[in-house]
Amino acid sequence: xxxxxxxxxGMCFGVRDAIALALEQARAGxxxxxxDLVHNETVMASLQARGIAVAHEAAQVKTPTVMVTAHGxxxxxxxxxxxxxxxxxxxxxPLVHTAHRAITALxxxxxxxxxxxxxxxxxxxxxxEDLSDCDVVxxxxxxxxxxxxxxxxxxxxxxQSIERVRHLVALIQxxxxxxxxxxxxxxxxxxxxxxxxxxxxxxxxxxxxxxxxANSNNTRELVSTCRRYCSDVHHIQTELDLRAAWFRATxxxxxxxxxxxxDHVINRIEQRIGQLAATWGLPAERGR
Numbered sequence: 001x002x003x004x005x006x007x008x009x010g011m012c013f014g015v016r017d018a019i020a021l022a023l024e025q026a027r028a029g030x031x032x033x034x035x036d037l038v039h040n041e042t043v044m045a046s047l048q049a050r051g052i053a054v055a056h057e058a059a060q061v062k063t064p065t066v067m068v069t070a071h072g073x074x075x076x077x078x079x080x081x082x083x084x085x086x087x088x089x090x091x092x093x094p095l096v097h098t099a100h101r102a103i104t105a106l107x108x109x110x111x112x113x114x115x116x117x118x119x120x121x122x123x124x125x126x127x128x129e130d131l132s133d134c135d136v137v138x139x140x141x142x143x144x145x146x147x148x149x150x151x152x153x154x155x156x157x158x159x160q161s162i163e164r165v166r167h168l169v170a171l172i173q174x175x176x177x178x179x180x181x182x183x184x185x186x187x188x189x190x191x192x193x194x195x196x197x198x199x200x201x202x203x204x205x206x207x208x209x210x211x212x213x214a215n216s217n218n219t220r221e222l223v224s225t226c227r228r229y230c231s232d233v234h235h236i237q238t239e240l241d242l243r244a245a246w247f248r249a250t251x252x253x254x255x256x257x258x259x260x261x262x263d264h265v266i267n268r269i270e271q272r273i274g275q276l277a278a279t280w281g282l283p284a285e286r287g288r
Contacts, residue, residue: 001247001277003270004205006197006256012190014093015260018070019043021091026052030063034081035122037069037091039216040260041237058084065089071122072096074129095158096123099186103127106153107134111182114146114172116165117157121217124157143171151180158188159218159259161195161225190259191218198222198256202229205254207246210235211269212258219258226256238265239272247277 015038025031032053036044048054055061058081065087068078072092081088107113113134117124128134137143152172156165162185169183202208208226212219214237226233236242247253253273257266 001250002252003273004201004252004254005266005270006194006201006254008190008193008197009255009257010259010261010263010266012093012188012259014070014095014188014190015043018091018093019047021089022047022052022067023050025065025067025089026050029065031065031067031089032061032063033067033069034058034061034073035069035071036215037067038213038260039219040213040258040262042213042262042265043260058086061086067091069122070096072100072126073122074126076129077126093158093188095186095188095190096126099123099127099155099158102155102184102186103131103134103153106155106182106184107131109151109153109182111151111153111180112149114152114154115157116154116168117160118217121157123159127155127157137168137172140168140171143168143175146172146175148176149179152176152182154181154183155186157217158186159191159221160187161221162187162192163195191221194218194222194256194259195225198225199229201254201256202226202233205230205252206250207232207234207252208254208256209233209242209269209273210256210258211237211266212261213237216258216260219261222256222258226254230254236269239269242269242272242276244276244279247273250277253277 032055067089070091070093103113113131115136119136154169173181208230210223223235
């Protein structure tokens with residue numbers, strides 16, 4: 001049995017930098033993170049084990065310093081948090097900042113902002129809260145519900161599938177042929193790399209294991225992509241989620257992981273797959 005890793009998988013630079021910043025701040029004094037720093041339970045448990053608190057509302061924070069997550073926040077949220085007398089440290093990914101600037105620029109140029117993403121996601125809330133008017137779309141039904149505007153400016157949640165984004169942009173252009181539609185591509189490069197690598201991985205695999213947090217949007221997008229090209233795909237968080245029966249008649253196992261998944265988690269899962277394969281008399285080897 002071959003175990004093949006995707007060419008691009010696991011933690012992106014934005015997540016690594018956010019974790020490093022949180023640990024640095026925690027060494028300097030008590031720290032609370034406002035929400036999940038990243039959408040990965042293993043990472044969050046590790047941070048809390050080091051004494052870092054987590055609160056979901058600024059009013060609940062009991063430390064003098066609070067950290068905004070890698071997903072970013074609106075200027076309104078930042079101002080309200082500082083108004084409580086809290087020192088605010090931003091761990092916002094630079095590519096999320098890029099998305100904020102893109103949407104602000106579109107609105108400033110007179111375009112009605114449309115964000116492609118999950119309405120309730122923390123990143124999307126941060127992208128929309130400072131806008132006086134906007135729409136959020138995720139599927140064709142959402143596009144059909146849009147009103148016409150003379151100018152429509154489109155950007156996306158950074159972890160959306162670029163294929164979905166391009167498809168919805170095309171639908172908006174078709175739906176409103178008289179409108180001036182402008183699209184700024186804000187899907188981040190690490191997401192695009194992992195999506196493309198997952199596609200190639202799924203094409204050559206009998207089974208694909210996708211590793212990442214249950215609430216991680218980019219991980220769920222990897223699962224969706226892999227299922228288009230492989231009929232046997234499993235989304236897991238740790239090696240404890242693996243089942244020996246999955247590998248009974250498998251020749252090629254593909255491994256990929258979301259942008260919040262630590263390297264050591266990926267390594268443990270790969271090792272455990274080899275152990276489970278051995279129970280069926282299937283010696284495991286690293287493939288390419």
